[in-house]
Amino acid sequence: MSDFNVTDFTNPSTFILMGVPGLEEAHIWISIPFCAMYITALLGNITILFIVKRELSLHEPMYYFLCMLAVTDLVLCTCTLPKMLSIFWFNDREINFSACLAQMFFIHCFFATESGIFVAMAFDRYVAICDPLRHSTILTNPVVAKIGLAMVLRGSLLTLPCPLLARQWPYCKTNIISHTCCDHMAVVNLACADIRISSYYGLSVGNLLISLDVFFITVSYIQILWAILSLPTKDSRLKTFGTCGSHLFAVLNFYIPGLFSILTYRVGRNVPLHFHILFANICLLVPPMLNPIIFGVRTKRIWDRMLRPFTHKGT
Template sequence: MSHSNTNNFTNPSTFILQGIPGLEATHLWISIPFCTMYAIALLGNFTILYIVKMESSFHGPMYYFLCMLAISDLVLFTTILPKTLIIFWFNSREIDFSACLTQMYFIHCFSVVESGILVAMAFDRYVAICHPLRHSTILTNSVVYKIGVAIILRGSILVLPYPFLANQWPYCKTKIIPHSYCEHIALVKLACADIRISSYYGLSLAFLVTGGDMFSVAVSYIQILRAIFSLPRKDAKIKTFGTCSSHLCVILASYIPGLFSFITHRFGQNVPLYFHILFANIYLLVPPMLHPIIYGVRTKQIQNRLLQLFTRKST
């Protein structure tokens, strides 16, 4: 291909999102659970934000981190689902090149942000259980604010090469992205260039950031479990462990689907494409829906505040 022809494809005006390849006939049916998840996620996360804002006793590190998680979930969900539903309902598959890069950036940025928030929440639980007398002096409002800023900066900076590199490649193969959203590798695979730098950077980011965050969470909980098992009374052990149960459930809901999707994508060559794409949606959409439910069910303070809220409205 000539140099002039290659330049014509360097910045295509639009891409075509295919949705879920192989399941186009069932897009309308698939949209029902997706839309339901979106409604639950919006209601649940906004409820968490409202309760923490209105209840002064919740103005502490654990609930501040929970609010950060709720905001991150809302941004992540809203970045993906509206366009996906438009594809499912109206078969409107076109997306501007710049909008595609923006969506890709926000998806991966807030995935990294969310992982960092889970680490911060694990650190909060570690300090609360292993150093309870120093919790209020270690995790002051100023420290929590700085942690939040650091988490956002980390995600923003580390993911910045994704759209920057993707914008450099010449796209001369096809404009059809076999996905329901602008996922990084799905997009750059359309380039007619050596994209190893994008592939290696994405792989390195997944291993170093996600792997490092999971290691940090594991180290925190090893110390937490050691402190819990050293308690003399069984009821004290159960009660102390109960303060971590919500966070543990959130970690499992966040990391396990992501790991499964990553493994099947890298090593599941015989797995149908529609399964990869469907699960890539599920692992990004299900955790934001589950997080407020888990904290609502597992945290007594939030339960009680919810009951008061609904009781007051019914009277």
């Protein structure tokens, strides 16, 4: 292990990812559930994309946003899991300095993009339920495409300062990162400089972004709930609310683990480092794995399309 302790340098060509410190002997066992979740995420999101592309009846704003979510989930888990598995399986700990900064950018950019897509999906449900007659004129295909592009640009522009600031710091302590990936603070904490600007920027922008997105989703669903309660019959209320159920499950699946991870990182000083690292990876992997299941099972049109080859087998 002492071979990794490199000192007296300012611009390391590589960093060393340690995986899960303290649980090195269990890396192979830890890799099994993570690999299974990654495969599930790949198959699930690719299936969603394939079904929506092939089924013309699903070419609607709701399913376009679902495809954006699937692409975002694929990028989010693929930018971290392959490297993590190479650490666990082959002890391949080195990562190029530029590749590390690129990974940092993709993690935070697409996390922010996914949060924005959930806001867009909430807006879609709001228009569909509260103003259904104008839904097709408000959310046209060009508008949906512009919303998707805006979410990616928003995530990119807000995230870009993090790797740019990280690149300028001198690293004269060590090149060892106690993590499975190039998390923003895990990298800049290695710098031998005043990194408060990086720390404050990452914390303030991240908290502001998530707070605003959660606020807009909450406002949308308050309006949706008010409209649903105004419907005349119980059946119509249940049916209308059912169209929002999958989105609500996915929102909770995305924000609650992330919020818990932030809280334990900020106030859980006595929480072991390996717990922080494992839970951070779970937060990155579980939403991409569960989102296709949530939308596939709870969205009747997708579920029917998935079952069609089996139900029509004998015809």
